[in-house]
Amino acid sequence: MxxxxxxxxxxxxxxxxxxxxxxxxxxxxxxxxxxxxxxxxxxxxxxxxxxxxxxxxxxxxxxxxxxxxxxxxxxxxxxxxxxxxxxxxxxxxxxxxxxxxxxxxxxxxxxxxxxxxxxxxxxxxxxxxxxxxxxxxxxxxxxxxxxxxxxxxxxxxxxxxxxxxxxxxxxxxxxxxxxxxxxxxxxxxxxxxxxxxxxxxxxxxxxxxxxxxxxxxxxxxxxxxxxxxxxxxxxYPELFRGIDSKLQLAKDFIPKTIISKNHETALIASQITALKKYMMDKKPYLDQSLTIQDLANQTNIPVRELSILINLHMQQHFFDFVNQYRIENAMEILRNHSKSELTVLEILYKVGFNSKSSFNTAFKKHTSITPSEYRNSSS
The missing domain is CATH 1.20.1070.10 (Rhodopsin 7-helix transmembrane proteins)
Structure with missing residues (x-):
């Protein structure tokens, strides 16, 4: 040929x-x-x-x-x-x-x-x-x-x-x-x-x-x-989840937010405290599809202010901020001997993750070990 x-x-x-x-x-x-x-x-x-x-x-x-x-x-x-x-x-x-x-x-x-x-x-x-x-x-x-x-x-x-x-x-x-x-x-x-x-x-x-x-x-x-x-x-026949084109990075619209310099530190600190308390008490992170707009609606904080608070003042992506609570919840379950019958797969869905790979990656980033290793070390 x-x-x-x-x-x-x-x-x-x-x-x-x-x-x-x-x-x-x-x-x-x-x-x-x-x-x-x-x-x-x-x-x-x-x-x-x-x-x-x-x-x-x-x-x-x-x-x-x-x-x-x-x-x-x-x-x-x-x-x-x-x-x-x-x-x-x-x-x-x-x-x-x-x-x-x-x-x-x-x-x-x-x-x-x-x-x-x-x-x-x-x-x-x-x-x-x-x-x-x-x-x-x-x-x-x-x-x-x-x-x-x-x-x-x-x-x-x-x-x-x-x-x-x-x-x-x-x-x-x-x-x-x-x-x-x-x-x-x-x-x-x-x-x-x-x-x-x-x-x-x-x-x-x-x-x-x-x-x-x-x-x-x-x-x-x-x-x-x-x-x-x-x-x-x-x-992937259902590709993909996109974002709204009107969304901006937090750093792009922070100049538009006017906060009195005399009260800025105290106000930010109180907002962070209130936000952390809400995350602990209400556990919104259990929602697998939680977005910053959803959390803004729940906390009555304008979405731009919330974005600036988390992404700039707390120096975390919203993605990492929420996953931190999910991981801490998972760690609590893994330490609980009365829940030892729960598999890792059941736990990750229970705390708000939607895939094993993403859960393992986030868990290892937070603790430096895998969920199974953490459970064994706790027992």
């Missing part, structure tokens, strides 16, 4: 699996329909790009303008992925007309190609396809892709960093699957993209064997990424 046939078979398998995943995303019952549709759109463009391995020659000969247009669709991929990340991070995300601005590089490139490529004769088009890597249009295209990709990757990492901070300042649910999934995808996409860039640069060298090997690797990488998407989609 020669290399072109080998690559075509890999690409065909990848496209088939991607189409199954697209069908799954568009038909699965979930509250995240918009996110799934955006990701499905991204995957559709990926299918169009990957299909070039086995349809490019036929389209080039019969519909050259369509093949060139297919190339330019790549400029819509990373903007769609950025919108997907936003839709996962923010529960109130909606598509707006302003999001069409992300298509500006795509529009600019196609406008540039109209007089230079689209409107030229078939002879000139054939010359372009044969020598396109030597043309100024292709240099402009590649440069536009690299600049765009770099800017969007940076923007995605900034968005994820902010999302993670706000999540820990406002929520106690330890399920950070969304952040991990998006972070992993962004890193893997970036690595795959820059490997493809390296492969394209080989076209300008004499390393033809290395270029063939890189093409094979690119096909295998595309297939592996496709399979990874499918596994993730099957394991």
């Amino acid at each position: 020669d290399n072109p046939d080998y690559l075509k078979i890999i690409a065909l398998i990848a496209v088939f699996v991607l189409l199954l995943l697209i069908f799954f995303l568009l038909t699965v019952k979930t509250k995240n329909k918009l996110s799934n549709r955006i990701f499905a759109s991204y995957l559709i463009l990926t299918v169009i790009d990957t299909s070039g391995f086995f349809i490019a020659d036929n389209i080039t000969n019969n519909h050259p303008n369509l093949e060139i247009f297919r190339w330019t669709l790549y400029l819509l991929c990373i903007p769609l992925f950025y919108l997907y990340v936003q839709s996962i991070c923010y529960t109130d995300f909606r598509l707006k007309l302003t999001h069409l601005l992300h298509a500006i590089p795509f529009a600019i490139l196609n406008l540039v190609l109209i007089p230079r490529i689209y409107l030229t004769s078939n002879f000139e088009k054939k010359y372009f396809f044969k020598h396109h890597y030597e043309t100024s249009e292709m240099v402009f295209f590649q440069s536009l892709i690299e600049i765009q990709y770099l800017l969007y990757i940076i923007a995605i990492f900034i968005l994820l960093r902010k999302y993670r901070k706000i999540y820990f300042e406002n929520y106690t649910n330890s399920n950070t699957a969304a952040y991990k999934w998006l972070f992993q995808m962004t890193v893997i996409f970036a690595l795959a993209h820059y490997f493809a860039t390296f492969k394209n640069l080989l076209r300008y060298t004499d390393y033809h064997k290395l270029l063939i090997f890189a093409n094979e690797c690119m096909g295998i990488i595309a297939l592996l990424l496709t399979c990874w998407f499918v596994l993730k989609a099957l394991n």
Whole structure:
């Protein structure tokens, strides 16, 4: 089997699996329909790009303008992925007309190609396809892709960093699957993209064997990424819990809070004491889905003041603040010999956690040992 046939078979398998995943995303019952549709759109463009391995020659000969247009669709991929990340991070995300601005590089490139490529004769088009890597249009295209990709990757990492901070300042649910999934995808996409860039640069060298090997690797990488998407989609069909885009970090709005300097220390101290007493007496931390808005409603403290109190004055994320009480409650149960029949799994649900891994991580962070080790040392 020669290399072109080998690559075509890999690409065909990848496209088939991607189409199954697209069908799954568009038909699965979930509250995240918009996110799934955006990701499905991204995957559709990926299918169009990957299909070039086995349809490019036929389209080039019969519909050259369509093949060139297919190339330019790549400029819509990373903007769609950025919108997907936003839709996962923010529960109130909606598509707006302003999001069409992300298509500006795509529009600019196609406008540039109209007089230079689209409107030229078939002879000139054939010359372009044969020598396109030597043309100024292709240099402009590649440069536009690299600049765009770099800017969007940076923007995605900034968005994820902010999302993670706000999540820990406002929520106690330890399920950070969304952040991990998006972070992993962004890193893997970036690595795959820059490997493809390296492969394209080989076209300008004499390393033809290395270029063939890189093409094979690119096909295998595309297939592996496709399979990874499918596994993730099957394991997490209800991705994910987002945050409200109106939420801010505590440090961003503290200047708006005016407190008399003469009474500041005493007031903060009294608020902290009252908050700790409420946590001990009422045990709101037993609610697995407790948020800072929920606690603010229960304590009659404005949510911004409560956020500043916990995240800045007590120097704890809301996430860690609440988990501290959960762990102390769990330690009390583990020390109680009359409750020795309770398993660790039963205890973690009893004190407000929703997974064994998050409970073990928080417990070890608080005590430096595992729950089982703590129970054994207590007995």
